Amino acid sequence: MNHPTVVRNLRIWLPMLAGTAIYAFGIHFFLIPNQFMEGGLTGIALLLNYTLDIPPSYTTLILNIPLFYVGWRYFGGRTMLYTVVCTIALSVFLWLMERCIRLGWIVPFQTEHDFFLATLYAGVTIGTGLGLVFRFGGTTGGVDIIARIVNKKRGLSMGQIILMIDVLVIGSSYFYIAGEMILYTLVMVFISSRIIDFIQEGAYAAKAFTIITDHPEEISKKIGQELDRGATLFHAKGSYTKQAKEVVYCVVYRNEVRRMRILVRAIDPRAFMIVHDVQDVMGEGFKPE
Template identity: 60%
Template sequence: MNGERVREAARTWLILALGTAVYAFGIEYFILPNLLMEGGVTGIAVLLQYAAGLPPAITSLAINLPLFVFGWRLLGRGAMVYTIGGTLLLSLFLWLWERTIDAGWIRPFTTKQDFILVVLYAGVTLGAGLGLVFRSGGTTGGVDIIARIVHRWRGWSMGQIILTMDVVILGSALLFIPKEKVLYTLVSVFISSRVIDFIQEGAYAAKAFTIICQNPERLAAAITKELDRGVTLLPAVGGYSGEKRMMVYCVVSRFEIRKLKSLVREHDRQAFIVINDVHDVLGEGFRED
């Protein structure tokens, strides 16, 4: 058991380190050279870079240090370990990428002819990095800590708190960069959010079928035989008729959706089918975590 815990912790820290490295690369390679912005404390650090030439690796850590103290006291050790680790790793990788670019080993991506290309790649890179960070259970600190504290103190929605702070940060950027760059940033943030959702929900997306039909036992047997998928029979009661019957519940991959629909229709043309999105499916026949 101890060996499993060590391997799981090592895997978590590896994903966290990879995520912060990718996110820091997006900041140094796409955001800063093109005068774009970012939300949260990283956005404040980027803004200080534009306004006073202060390196984000130092300012992001300096802003987060007092938040660590409040977060540790109010949220507890368990909630802060990976957040502190993610923040420290982010500052480290921001510094490393900055030194790498300054040394000329990597040339930052800049263009004036097709700026939308910068926005697309910036959004994908930042989203991929943050998605890995969140998937590991960590954060990059800053606004996330403030949102948790205010949510616990006042009960306000964490999403609304983060959105409000990001709006203030992006609004402040208008004092230092052209408004067109702020608008481009909004596109990048949108793309980033979609990529974060994709990574967190998992690339192993599937569909869950809930089926009400005649003779559900026979359908379950057919699904097991034809698709080699596990099936669960759930007890149900008709709200109008009061009739007791069994529902069929089955999860299949995206490539088996049409085949399962056809199988159900062959079994019962009057069957009632509800299909739901399922994300990050673990278990036999899908992904083993």
């Protein structure tokens, strides 16, 4: 295996393994000590831990085995290889966390009063872990596999799918844990779903400008000179005036939005500008393919 291939594989595997470690840490450091729930098979594993004192390091792997076959049919060998490895890694990291807590090397964050603080940090930790795993093509099994199937078939974001499934699973735990903890858990799940979407889709968020102006050449030239950005010109026609127009389209980073607005207004104060949110930008000047 040559050096570029090794580097490319490390850039994929290391973030996914780091994500599973963060996820396992969040479960043992925030969720279990405060009797929070989770969705999917992890939620079932937590219920078994709360009611029967079965460690989640075992149940998460056992419950996921039937889903490996389903995932293999939909995603093929490479993606399921990521899933199987991440699921096993999650069980290993959960086991390591259990050992560290038992030996006193890690003291879980347990609170009797400020549950909202625990909820906030649990959501950020869980979302960060899962977001890293998803961004680099893996899953931790369970509803992650179902979410990827629905995402592939219907185009819904994985954060939204997981949120819907988690609400159903967490709601069913009403008879096993305190209702107050379920409400805190729902807040935690919502926060984690937002973090998942941000890491998976919005880490490179930018802004796109659509500018309708009488000075398209001058504006596009100035954009190149002052912002070092390229611009695209589209031919258009006003529906009311029937006059031919050229529309300037340009994508910039968020911290360049103010400079862009000032630049356009200085050349054409009457320019019509539309600013769009852009979640992912690939190409020259932004992240590579």
